[in-house]
Amino acid sequence: MHDPRWLQLIDRVRADTPRLLDDFLTELSTHDGYVGDLVAADDIERTARNAFALFASRLAGDAGAEEPSAFAEALGLRRARQGVRVERFMEAVRINFRVLWRGLERAAQPDLTDVLLAHGEQVLDVVERYATEVQRAFLEESESMAHQHRTAKERARARLFSGQAEGEELTAIAHMLRLAPAAEYEMLATTHDAERLAREVLDSGGQVFEDGLTTVLLRPRRGPVDWVDADPELTGGYLARVRGLDRVGSAALIASDLAERADEGTVCRLRDGFASIARETMLERLDGFTHELTGAFDALPESERERLAVTLRTFIRTGSMQRTAEELFFHRNTVLKRLRAFQDLSGLDVTVPRDAAIAMVILDL
Template identity: 45%
Template sequence: MNDPLWHELLERVRQDTPQLLNDFIAELAQLEGYAHGRVPVSDLTGTAEQVFDLFLRRLYTAEHMADESSLPDALGRRRARQGLRVDQFTEAVRINFRVLWRALHRAAQPDLTGVLMDYGERVLDVVERYATEVQRSFLNETGEMARSRRTARERALTKLFSGHADDDDVSAIATVLGMRDDGEFELMAIPTNVITDGLEQSFSTLEAHSYEDEQMTYVFRHRRTLISLVDELPELAGGYISKVDGLSQVSRAAALAKHLGELHPGRPAVNLKEGFAAIARTAMETLISGFEHELLGDFVSSVGEKPNERLKRLATTIAAYLENGSVQEAADSLYVHRNTVFKRLQSFHDITGLDVTIPRDAAIALILTQDTQQY
């Protein structure tokens, strides 16, 4: 359709381009995401001029509606890379339409208002097509960037937890994860089979990263002063390291936390102090195997042999005494009389020769009675 009145109206708009651009830039400058220089002014001005030129070309004739301009695709991708949110970008597209419509309305005064009404549907079609093209490009690029970030994050975590990251690797990993390579961290090792979708989604709200191996999911973040991961993820079984000095130590902390969790299945947030005796027991097991009697006498006649009820009671009493530091508190925790605790400590001494009131003997008893306490 070759309508001279419609063409005259569009030509008036083209002549009004400086005002149209000023209106658009003024409104855009008030929009979050555009207001603080994220998108350079030269980019905004140049792009706006191209966009309104595209509008006018497509409005001019129906044939122009079929043109395949690369502008919407390039613009959508560029804005996504500049870090705008989808709602900010969508609002900018709405501003395009509002400014264009006002310019058309000004140009139609006083004699071409009827023409504008006749072509109102074409205006909507042109704007809608542009909005669809540019938003599709923006969302496609945003999705591609997200996939790329996930891939980079997964690679960074895999390298970090491999234990083979050198200083340059750690620095690059810190950049990808948005962390300080020299920061202080805390880490939990949680059995993967207890991780629900809801729990996994909560990790991001805690500003924590997670990494999963065959048995454990490791959750770590920068250490906080007032609240810990244990506070925010209560009652979860596994091991916990409260202070990790530097990102390069995260893999070692993960291995230690995993070991703590495996040695104390079902117990929540076992820390190194709580799990030290069990770790020491497993570390020396091979070395002293067959010679336990040198330390415990007949308390356990052979490694792995299930002790009788009397020996279990003695082991439990020893553990209670060593944990509480006093006979009375041990008795209270076991719901027995304090004299019962005294008698059991004496029985343990008679069997093993260890006096648990002496620090050296207490350390031996704490470590070597671990297996007995678990029966």
């Protein structure tokens, strides 16, 4: 059972609640970004009044005072949802303690100072318990909110990079991910140095999406110099201009396709991988009819097809019989004979742009 003189001191503090509130609000008002910013003034006053009432109840040992405080838990949860930073929230709790202690000192004058000193440790225990309760509730709710936000952002990224979002949903995704819907972006799909690149892209205001073993990176375009030209260490599939978020889904598919075609340590642009991608697409539509384009070429033994293909590939790339001969260490007439042999077999004259385009795509040259 408590000392009657201690209970007398607590009763004096309860009677002094209006002054405690004034002192608390005055001190708290000196901390920017709390009162009137994130938390309404009437909320602050009501909360402070309830906090002082809880302190007095626990100090007096009232019935039920030892139970966990629903008020403290609700306060921590509410402040987390209001967006108050944890350090500002806990500073308000510390102000509660300072104001309470000054109120106890006033109430103890002149005849109960010895009682206050005798119960000083109890005061500390009550305030520390309150601080622990509100902080635990605040941090748990903050973590829950952060998890929900992360989950929501992950869903938003998945929808964005899948290309399924449009209209109002795309606008909402742009807002959540802090992206400009109509801006111009660059995209790289890679399996190399993804962690470093992800940090750089996120710091630059971009977004990152993990697609299996491939990391797709989207960042705002910064100027005329392509990302891959500014960073020679990049490897993978690259698109220089993705005009608007509504094209991110299709861009991700293309960039991932290009990444699969990139040689180790190199960047594959759309021009580099176009023929290969086009060939795959066309073969689905032309299944069983490619002979209409390649004639008897497909009937040659594989070694002979590859021998001619090396010459065709080099010629299409250089556009010159002389350079082709020099690169392959052939006589110019050898190059000419192989091109004619291919024309006799397939009916395609690769010195003619139309036929060269067909050969490049269908034969993946």
